[in-house]
Amino acid sequence: WLLVMVGLGIALGLVQLVPMLEVLGQNFRDNSVSLAQVLDWALPFRRAVTFLIPDFFGSSAHHGYFDVVTWQWQPLGPNAHGQINPLCAHCTRWDIKTAVEAGAYVGILPLALAVIAVVQAAATGWKGKGTDEEKNGGREALTTFQTSTLIFAILAVLSLLFAFGAPLYALLFYGLPGWNQLHSPFRWIYPFTLSVAVLAGIGATYLDKYVSAKIRPAKREE
DSSP states (O other): OHHHHHHHHHHHHHHHHHHHHHHHTTOTTTTOSOHHHHHHTSOOGGGGGGGTOTTTTOOTTOOEEEETTTTEEEEOOOOTTSOOOSSOTTSOOOSSSOSSTTOOOOOHHHHHHHHHHHHHHHHTTTOOOOOHHHIIIIITGGGGGHHHHHHHHHHHHHHHHHHTTOGGGHHHHHHSTTGGGOOOGGGGHHHHHHHHHHHHHHHHHHIIIIIHHHHHHHHHHO
């Protein structure tokens, strides 16, 4: 029945997949650019800081600044030399890819929880097994997340490498049909944020199942 389910799913999807495969060979983007050009459109390495500080390079939504001399908010305009910001005349943005393409900020807490999930999975050797002592401490339920942690940790790392234009992107560019028609490696930010969300959930589960289990017995004794 599982195979039937998969077969029906593919059959229904062919309504869209078959026309898409036909279009791939007729797209004007096919072999229109080189791998070097595509990698040049990836996120510059300096954008890594925005994963922790989203408005480090300014924001298109900020149209004023606080003047520390007059202690008043001032609208943005020409500077003292009469020059206007070429990237954004009336906002604080001073670098490319600040909002849409580089919208990778998911928060500090989710990143911390994701790290906790990866460290915990690495500490148990990805085996999904624990000692009796660990199981009594509330760690038994956590072991079911080990495989998921491995999958999404790998996806997060690969997504970052692709988004920042690592040479590994050549595997996609030359290895997958129609991939050379995609000129936006920075869109790998999407599976990265998905991976962080899943890993953060696993990290929160670990804190609940393992850490809370150690706190509750102490409260009972009191």
